[in-house]
Amino acid sequence: MPMNTANITRSHYFSLYQLVSWTLLYCGLMATLYNTPMFTNLEFFFAAALVGCSACYSQLIRLGYKRWAKEQLFILQLVYFAVQCALGASLSSLVLVMIVILASSMEILDPIAPNQLGYVVKHVFWGNAINMLLALVLWSAIYISIVNVRMKQAATQALASSQLETLIQQLNPHFLFNMLNNIRALILEDPHKAREALAQLSDMLRYSLHQFKFNKVPFQEELLVVEEYLSLCKIQFEQRLQYQFEIEEEVRSTLIPRMLLQLCVENAIKHGISQLPEGGTIKISASRIQNQLRLSISNPIPQTAQVQGITENQNNGVGLRNIRDRLKLLYPKAAKNQKADFDLDIDRNNQIAIVNISLPLEHIDEKIGQNECV
Numbered sequence: 015m016p017m018n019t020a021n022i023t024r025s026h027y028f029s030l031y032q033l034v035s036w037t038l039l040y041c042g043l044m045a046t047l048y049n050t051p052m053f054t055n056l057e058f059f060f061a062a063a064l065v066g067c068s069a070c071y072s073q074l075i076r077l078g079y080k081r082w083a084k085e086q087l088f089i090l091q092l093v094y095f096a097v098q099c100a101l102g103a104s105l106s107s108l109v110l111v112m113i114v115i116l117a118s119s120m121e122i123l124d125p126i127a128p129n130q131l132g133y134v135v136k137h138v139f140w141g142n143a144i145n146m147l148l149a150l151v152l153w154s155a156i157y158i159s160i161v162n163v164r165m166k167q168a169a170t171q172a173l174a175s176s177q178l179e180t181l182i183q184q185l186n187p188h189f190l191f192n193m194l195n196n197i198r199a200l201i202l203e204d205p206h207k208a209r210e211a212l213a214q215l216s217d218m219l220r221y222s223l224h225q226f227k228f229n230k231v232p233f234q235e236e237l238l239v240v241e242e243y244l245s246l247c248k249i250q251f252e253q254r255l256q257y258q259f260e261i262e263e264e265v266r267s268t269l270i271p272r273m274l275l276q277l278c279v280e281n282a283i284k285h286g287i288s289q290l291p292e293g294g295t296i297k298i299s300a301s302r303i304q305n306q307l308r309l310s311i312s313n314p315i316p317q318t319a320q321v322q323g324i325t326e327n328q329n330n331g332v333g334l335r336n337i338r339d340r341l342k343l344l345y346p347k348a349a350k351n352q353k354a355d356f357d358l359d360i361d362r363n364n365q366i367a368i369v370n371i372s373l374p375l376e377h378i379d380e381k382i383g384q385n386e387c388v
Contacts, residue, residue: 028076035156036069039149056123064110068146071102072153084161095154103147107139114138196250207249214246229344232378233300233307234266236275240298243276247283254293255283262301269376271344275309277337278369282313286367289316302375309371317365334358334369345374 040061047057075098083094114134117123126134197215200208218239237259248255275298282296294314301308338356345354355372 031156031160032069032072035153036065036072039068040065043145056117060110060113063113064106064142064146065149067106067109068102068149071098071105072150072157075099075102075150075154076157079157079161091158095151095158099147099150099154102150103143103145106146107143110142111135111138196247199250204249211246211249214242218242218246229272230269230376231272232266233261233268233270233275236270236272237261237266240275240279243279244296251283251287251293254290255287256293256295258295258297260297260299260301265300265302265307267378268302268307268373269378270307270309270373271340274337274340274371275311277334278309278311278371281334282311282367282369286313286315290314303372305375307373307375309373310368312366312368314365315360315367317362337371341371341373 043061043065044058047053047061075095078098079091079094083091086094114123115126115131118126197208197211200211244255244257279296279298287293287296297310297312299308299310334356341354341356354374355370357370359368359370360366361368
């Protein structure tokens with residue numbers, strides 16, 4: 015979510031919190047006063063003035079906290095709120111006292127005898143000051159809790175974002191190293207094909223350089239880059255490398271993590287096709303199953319080799335381990351509609367490795383203009 019949109023949303027939530035909390039206090043106060051023998055219609059106005067002043071002062075407490083106390087120690091924050099709550103309650107009650115005296119002088123209320131003025135001021139001030147002090151303390155406790163929860167969420171998101179950026183930065187060297195090796199092998203054998211390869215590599219690098227802007231891209235965009243990659247690799251492997259696509263049209267506009275499919279295909283070539291003298295076929299399929307995008311990448315593997323980099327317990331395989339970590343960050347399992355599954359099946363009888371990935375179905379129009387970073 016863009017920063018300005020997030021700020022507007024938080025402002026709306028706070029305004030709603032203010033409106034609901036102080037309205038409930040006003041209603042509760044009026045329900046209490048309504049049953050007293052001394053209740054008059056003026057009590058509606060007096061209560062509104064008292065609660066309104068406290069509500070306005072709570073806004074000042076919030077602004078002061080954000081400006082001066084937010085970065086202080088927690089104990090100092092408590093002191094700040096305690097002092098502000100006392101000042102706010104006193105100020106609200108003092109405003110009410112002034113209103114009562116003014117109403118009395120204007121004969122809206124019964125006149126106050128000079129010898130009773132101190133008693134009336136004391137009675138009106140202290141009773142309402144204690145009530146508003148309790149209200150502001152409760153408001154402050156809820157506000158502090160909300161702020162702390164937001165700070166923890168922000169810290170968690172910042173950590174996840176940092177981890178995600180670290181994982182993304184691992185892709186460039188891994189990807190570039192393999193490509194440069196392929197082109198180096200072509201320079202002396204076929205300079206023309208080497209130039210074509212460099213042009214394709216340039217297009218692919220341009221794509222990978224945009225990965226810091228959005229972490230998710232349309233499936234069709236990722237697929238085009240994969241086709242360029244396979245075309246580039248086919249220059250080296252020639253007939254040893256074949257590939258097939260089985261893509262449903264409706265999933266082409268869905269979003270997937272950038273470089274996800276690219277890494278799977280790169281891994282299939284590195285640990286499958288390149289290890290087989292006769293080569294083989296990489297099959298890529300994508301379909302919609304209910305609210306999930308199902309991806310499947312299969313490739314032949316050596317029957318007796320250990321297939322480094324794709325086994326579940328292999329720690330040195332950068333590609334698929336990177337994919338697992340990115341999926342955990344981009345699709346937290348805590349969110350039921352944001353689950354992502356990664357499964358690797360090695361069929362040694364048929365000498366095939368199959369990577370199956372399930373992603374929540376997200377369309378471009380649902381995420382347009384939004385940075386998909388966690």
